[in-house]
Amino acid sequence: MRLPVSLWLPLALGVAAVAAGQSPLQRRVVRDALEYFHGRSNVHFLFKERDVDGVIEREDPSGTFVRLHLSLAQTSCRKQSPQRRCRVLENGRRPTCLACYKFDTGDVPKVLDKYHNCGPRHQLAVKEIRQRDEAECRAVEEAGKAGDTLYLPGMFAFSRGLPA
Incomplete structure (x- = not known):
């Protein structure tokens, strides 16, 4: 079954328009x-960006915090063998991801902390999950502020040994 141009063209143009209005960090x-x-491991198909909303980007002395909701659309392609022309399935899954990132203030921003939660739209609307997401995103936003000890992958913490 082929989708008429009137159905896939707005989706394709919409994704391009969304990307054009985003900052490099977004x-x-x-x-x-x-x-x-x-x-x-439970994702077997390739998904494409459908929409980005609820974007928050805040700067403070410790870095830049970015929070957004990413709506996805399932395509006809398997993720192991993506092809150039993967059409969006009309009745495919449409998960949503919440992503919260904190970047440092360097010329090439490094990720200080991050949080993802992806799932069906109705699952992310559950009160308990929303509350956990809010708490996790607040913790990400606070990363790198004065007094925080931050350990990134590849960093080692050394402590002084007690005298013998």
Whole structure:
């Protein structure tokens, strides 16, 4: 079954318009969230970005905090063998991801902390999950502020040994 141009063209143009209005850090968060989602073992198909909303980008002395909701659309392609022309399935799954990232203030921003939660739209609306998401995103936003001890992958914490 082929979709008429009137159905897939607005979707294709919409994704391009969404990407054009995003900051470089927002585009990076979207790309990372898609990689995270596709890296899950229960995801077998390739998903495309459908919409980005609820974008918050705040700067403070410790860095830049980015929070967004990413709506995805299932395509006809398997994730192991993505093709150039993967059409969006009309009745496919439409999960939503919440992504919260904190970047440092360097010339090439490094991720200080991050949080992802992806699932069906109705699941992310459950009160308990929403409350947990809010708490996790607040913790991400606070990363790197004065007094916080931050350990990134590859860093080692050394302590002084007691005298013998």
